[in-house]
Amino acid sequence: MSLTLTDITLTYPDGENRLTALDQVGLEVPGGSLTAVVGPSGSGKSSLLAVAATLITPEAGTVTIDGTSTTGLTRGELAELRRRKIGIVFQQPNLLPSLTAAEQLQVMARIDGRRPRTVRSRALELLDAVGLAGQADRHPHRLSGGQRQRVNIARALMNDPTVLLIDEPTSALDHERGAAVIGLIARLTHQRATATVLVTHDHTHLTAVDRIAEVHDGRLRLPAPARRNSGP
Ligand code: ADP
Ligand code: MG
Numbered sequence: 446m447s448l449t450l451t452d453i454t455l456t457y458p459d460g461e462n463r464l465t466a467l468d469q470v471g472l473e474v475p476g477g478s479l480t481a482v483v484g485p486s487g488s489g490k491s492s493l494l495a496v497a498a499t500l501i502t503p504e505a506g507t508v509t510i511d512g513t514s515t516t517g518l519t520r521g522e523l524a525e526l527r528r529r530k531i532g533i534v535f536q537q538p539n540l541l542p543s544l545t546a547a548e549q550l551q552v553m554a555r556i557d558g559r560r561p562r563t564v565r566s567r568a569l570e571l572l573d574a575v576g577l578a579g580q581a582d583r584h585p586h587r588l589s590g591g592q593r594q595r596v597n598i599a600r601a602l603m604n605d606p607t608v609l610l611i612d613e614p615t616s617a618l619d620h621e622r623g624a625a626v627i628g629l630i631a632r633l634t635h636q637r638a639t640a641t642v643l644v645t646h647d648h649t650h651l652t653a654v655d656r657i658a659e660v661h662d663g664r665l666r667l668p669a670p671a672r673r674n675s676g677p
Pocket of ligand 2: 490491492
């Protein structure tokens with residue numbers, strides 16, 4: 446289980462010119478480890494996640510997931526890869542107002558012959574893992590901001606991804622709840638052996654992560670040497 450970005454360059458159209466959002470970015474994230482990518486607004490963090498998630502194809506460079514390059518895959522193959530291997534937590538939870546917490550997870554399940562009962566029990570197990578065992582049948586309006594973010598994270602784990610990509614998970618939370626969410630992400634990463642990337646502009650409460658990389662103007666700077674926590 447791993448995620449590798451090799452020499453990624455991504456530009457966007459910008460009037461007559463092009464704006465370089467990612468400039469020869471390289472990053473290797475082994476399974477079971479959590480890398481935080483920190484940088485100011487506009488530095489390229491969301492672009493990096495979108496490339497890692499195979500939602501945007503960069504001009505140059507390679508995204509490799511579990512040892513397989515995604516270069517040259519068709520749109521359909523990429524969609525299938527995302528569904529099977531990649532959990533994405535966007536900045537906005539985008540929970541459906543009409544569904545309970547458990548149902549938000551259940552609608553993610555692959556239609557591959559799994560019986561509804563199995564899907565339901567997996568949803569409940571994941572809600573339990575994020576500390577929401579008692580909230581499974583609540584709708585989003587009856588959950589706090591922190592609880593909604595936990596549902597968002599649990600939902601991304603529904604298909605047992607090998608890569609977990611999380612965008613600014615603490616931006617709407619106070620300090621204490623932000624720290625708890627980062628701690629939760631670290632614990633889930635170690636327990637479920639996901640290769641996890643968490644991007645944030647917020648340097649605080651990053652004590653639980655295994656490694657912090659910095660991005661400025663699309664250039665990624667990795668720390669040396671990488672530090673790894675000693676497992677769960
Ligand atoms: P961050 O998530 O760190 O705030 P982004 O990856 O969203 O940074 O953006 C990086 C740079 O790319 C910024 O200058 C932003 O304005 C620009 N950008 C992002 N998305 C687009 C887009 N779809 N079209 C044009 N420029 C974009
Ligand atoms: Mg962003």
